[in-house]
Amino acid sequence: MLQISTDNSGNTMGGRTTLADLAQFSFNDRDSQTMNIYQADDILRRDWRDELVDVEMEYALGVSATFKDGTKLHVAAWADCCDGSGCKHCRGY
Ligand SMILES: [Zn+2]
Numbered sequence: 001m002l003q004i005s006t007d008n009s010g011n012t013m014g015g016r017t018t019l020a021d022l023a024q025f026s027f028n029d030r031d032s033q034t035m036n037i038y039q040a041d042d043i044l045r046r047d048w049r050d051e052l053v054d055v056e057m058e059y060a061l062g063v064s065a066t067f068k069d070g071t072k073l074h075v076a077a078w079a080d081c082c083d084g085s086g087c088k089h090c091r092g093y
Contacts, residue, residue: 002030002031003075004027004074006024006074007071007074008021008071011071018067019048020069020072021071023044023051027040032062032076032078033078037060037063037081038057038089039077039079040077048067051069052066052068061076062074062076063075
């Protein structure tokens, strides 16, 4: 199951379809249970790099992206980055 939501209340461009709406499609084949926040961040930066203003990440919870049109996308990503033995993400190198 993918848990994803958009917040278009800050839409400054007046478009009916916002960047947050469109960015949801990048996660079509994902599952919040098995995705970690680093994977979600990678997807956003791969597909939406030029449209992103900010990405906030909360470990084992999810990511919140803010786009240039002022809209936001929240994607749940509950998985751990690794089995706890340490990876480039949690070790920091
Ligand atoms: Zn790790």
